[in-house]
Amino acid sequence: MPSIAYLVPGVGLDDEELDRREAIANDLVTDDVRVIEAGEGPLSIESTVEEEWSTVGVMKSVAEHEADVDAFVIGCFGDPGLAAARELTDTPIVGPAAASFHTAVQLADRFSCLTILESTKPFTRRLVHEYGLGDRLASVPVVEAPVLDIDHGSDAIVQDMIDAGRDAVADDGAEALVPGCMSLSFMQVHDEIADAVGVPFIDPVTVSLETASTWARHGMTHSRETYPSADRSKLDGLLGSGPLTADD
Numbered sequence: 001m002p003s004i005a006y007l008v009p010g011v012g013l014d015d016e017e018l019d020r021r022e023a024i025a026n027d028l029v030t031d032d033v034r035v036i037e038a039g040e041g042p043l044s045i046e047s048t049v050e051e052e053w054s055t056v057g058v059m060k061s062v063a064e065h066e067a068d069v070d071a072f073v074i075g076c077f078g079d080p081g082l083a084a085a086r087e088l089t090d091t092p093i094v095g096p097a098a099a100s101f102h103t104a105v106q107l108a109d110r111f112s113c114l115t116i117l118e119s120t121k122p123f124t125r126r127l128v129h130e131y132g133l134g135d136r137l138a139s140v141p142v143v144e145a146p147v148l149d150i151d152h153g154s155d156a157i158v159q160d161m162i163d164a165g166r167d168a169v170a171d172d173g174a175e176a177l178v179p180g181c182m183s184l185s186f187m188q189v190h191d192e193i194a195d196a197v198g199v200p201f202i203d204p205v206t207v208s209l210e211t212a213s214t215w216a217r218h219g220m221t222h223s224r225e226t227y228p229s230a231d232r233s234k235l236d237g238l239l240g241s242g243p244l245t246a247d248d
Contacts, residue, residue, distance in 0.1 A: 004032070009080050062093065110175050115142055
């Protein structure tokens, strides 16, 4: 049975929420999932600045835990540090956005990604284009749910996602929907929303964990032609105890 580390970038989740997510993750897959917080970085990731800040914690966590697990999932929908982390390790690493977007385009011709703030719309569009799927993106609706304010039992947020999803289908031509935030995904209401809207509503938590499990069980990992191994002898200032100097 593979072991999977679900890496939470930043420091915004309390112990109760980390435990809740670990319990959900272990209910969703048959593997052993550990939720690990980076221990440094932003409280939430709602801007490019916060995304870039969080990548340091992601890389340190990968380096610290790579010998202990069979696969990693980056626990933020923006996939922060994904390419850099893959250069650090041979252990497979899954980005929820990449996994969810590519699942969406296998189920439908066009999809919409529900984001949490007006300010995250450009960030989300760029991410879709970086994965080569810009021509499959119908729209990026906003549900106005800042990460730290999301109540996982909120009927109002569920209704907002349903309303935004219906508009995306009716007005933008979306044929599948992806929630662009792991906090929304951990509400675990994808079936309810899919039934209400009438199109697939992807669950990034399940998709990313199942992808990590499949890769680990079948010995699949990223290509060294795409992600050349980083020279760790130059990374003590990042991964070690102190910064390198020009004389080191």
